[in-house]
Structures are given as structure tokens and as C-alpha cells.
Amino acid sequence: xxxxxxxxxxxxxxxxxxxxxxxxxxxxxxxxxxxxxxxxxxxxxxxxxxxxxxxxxxxxxxxxxxxxxxxxxxxxxxxxxxxxxxxxxxxxxxxxxxxxxxxxxxxxxxxxxxxxxxxxxxxxxxxxxxxxxxxxxxxxxxxxxxxxxxxxxxxxxxxxxxxxxxxxxxxxxxxxxxxxxxxxxxxxxxxxxxxxxxxxxxxxxxxxxxxxxxxxxxxxxxxxxxxxxxxxxxxxxxxxxxxxxxxxxxxxxxxxxxxxxxxx
Numbered sequence: 036x037x038x039x040x041x042x043x044x045x046x047x048x049x050x051x052x053x054x055x056x057x058x059x060x061x062x063x064x065x066x067x068x069x070x071x072x073x074x075x076x077x078x079x080x081x082x083x084x085x086x087x088x089x090x091x092x093x094x095x096x097x098x099x100x101x102x103x104x105x106x107x108x109x110x111x112x113x114x115x116x117x118x119x120x121x122x123x124x125x126x127x128x129x130x131x132x133x134x135x136x137x138x139x140x141x142x143x144x145x146x147x148x149x150x151x152x153x154x155x156x157x158x159x160x161x162x163x164x165x166x167x168x169x170x171x172x173x174x175x176x177x178x179x180x181x182x183x184x185x186x187x188x189x190x191x192x193x194x195x196x197x198x199x200x201x202x203x204x205x206x207x208x209x210x211x212x213x214x215x216x217x218x219x220x221x222x223x224x225x226x227x228x229x230x231x232x233x234x235x236x237x238x239x240x241x242x243x244x245x246x247x248x249x250x251x252x253x254x255x256x257x258x259x260x261x262x263x264x265x266x267x268x269x270x271x272x273x274x275x276x277x278x279x280x281x282x283x284x285x286x287x288x289x290x291x292x293x294x295x296x297x298x299x
Contacts (some may be wrong), residue, residue, distance in 0.1 A: 099151035099281075105130050105195075105249035115196055116275045117297045119164075125196040125298050127274070128249055134193060135186035136271060144170045145271055146182050147193060154285050158182065159195060160278040167276060171294070176287055179280070194272040198298040199246040245281070245291050 105128040113127040135148040143163040150156055158179065162170045210218060217223050281291040 099153065099155050100250055102150040102152050103130070103132065103134075107249040110197065110249060113194070113196075114274060115298055123297060123299045125198075127194050127196050127272075130193045130195075131190070131268065133188050133190050135188050136191055137182065137185050137187060139182065139185075142166070142170050142173050142178075146186070147191075147271060148183075148186055151281075154283050155281055155290065156284040158280045158282075159273060160280070161271065161273055161275070162277070164275075167278075167294075170278065174278075174280075174292075179282070179287065190268045192268045192270045194270070194274065195247070196273060196295075196298040197248045198295060199244070200293060200295070201242070201244045203242045243291065245293065247279075 109129045110126055111129075112124050114122040115125040115127075116122045137146050138144075139146060143166040145161040147159045147161075148156060149159065160170060276294065276296045278294050279291070280289060280293075282289045
């Protein structure tokens, strides 16, 4: 139980007892997750094997406010091109002002940096047509560091679509690739968690949710902005597939990495 207590203290884990009643335990998992995330993450245990012995579940919900909010009054419907000839209508946010940005000639992509209040930073990365795979392959801490050194704070008209993404992952293959082979076999030693014999991990589920809107990821007080509708400033419009990275700018630890092919 000491391992579970540490997980609760440091990992914000919820220890769910009563696994003998598996259906009730899975409902307890869902209810606990909804409560902790204020209903942003629901049905974490949906689709789970109804008769697991031991399941490890993890969820992450990022909440942050933009250091410079977008004005919701100028958000409007615009086209987002999922491919050259196919488009969908999206709510496109707009901001006109000084923002760190650059064009990477080596990777053929535009990068915009937006700061969250606190330690988090977001990079929005817009590859040129046909360059998505090239940019994805080049993503690394060295690339982020190079971009950080090349960014220039200049006036730009910026368009970014509102979106909310939610993805669930089974991390068994990831753990196996990291060398944690015994955990999913009868060779697993989980004596620090349970006294039951022959207990092994049956599934390791992870769910991530991230919302991008005018305020950031949660409601905040309105911020006055000088919005210019007619100008000759450079325009950066994320109206085709793009990447984004949210990371801690002190530790350079990545919090989210996503590829947006269709914001709807």
C-alpha cells in the first residue's frame, strides 16, 4: 500500500478499492475521474475488459490561460483545409499584435510561440504543403531550442482555430518497448500493492484532453486587446493541418504534442 500512497501524493492518483466487484470498481474509476477533472474527462474505463484483475489508469487535463487572450468577439467561422480540395468550417480565433514567430527555411514551416500564464509555453507549427512528415521527423529538444533562439517578436495577424481534442491510449506496447516485460506476465512482482498471488497488469490506459480557445483552457477575465481588421501586417493563418507542442519552458518537459488534421 505504500506504493499506492506515494502515487496518490505525487501522481494525483485515485486508489480504487473493492476490485472484487469489478463493475462497481470501474464505475468508481469513471466517477472519480469526472470529479477530479470537473467532468472534462468522462468514461475513462469505457471499453475496458469487464473482468480485469489489475488495471493502471492515468489521465491528464491541462488547464492554462493565455498570457495574451484572444478576443472572443472577433472569433468567426472560416474554412480549414483538411486537404487541397476538402475544407470544413471552423471557429477561427484572431489576434493582431506582437508575437514571437519565425519561418524555418530548413524545415519549411512557420512557428508561432504563445505563452501561457505561468511556466507553460505553446509552439504552433504550420508546415508548408507536403512538409508535415519532414517536420514531424525533425521534432526534438534541439529543434525546440533552435526555434527558441531564432524567434522574433514582431507584429502579426494571427488566426488559430478553436479546438478540443481527447485521445485515449493503451500503453502496454510502450511499456514493453521500454523493457517492462514482466509486468504483463505471471512473472510480475506486485507484492508492494497486493498480497494476492499471481497478479499481473492487464491494461495500462492513458487519456489526454486539451482545449484551445480564446482564454486558453479555462474561463478567465476578459482582456482588452487592440484588434486591427485592416492592416498590412504579415498574416499567419492555421487553416490547414498543423502541429502544436505545450511544454514547460523551465524544464523543457513536453506536456502535450499533437497533430491537428481536422479541428472539428
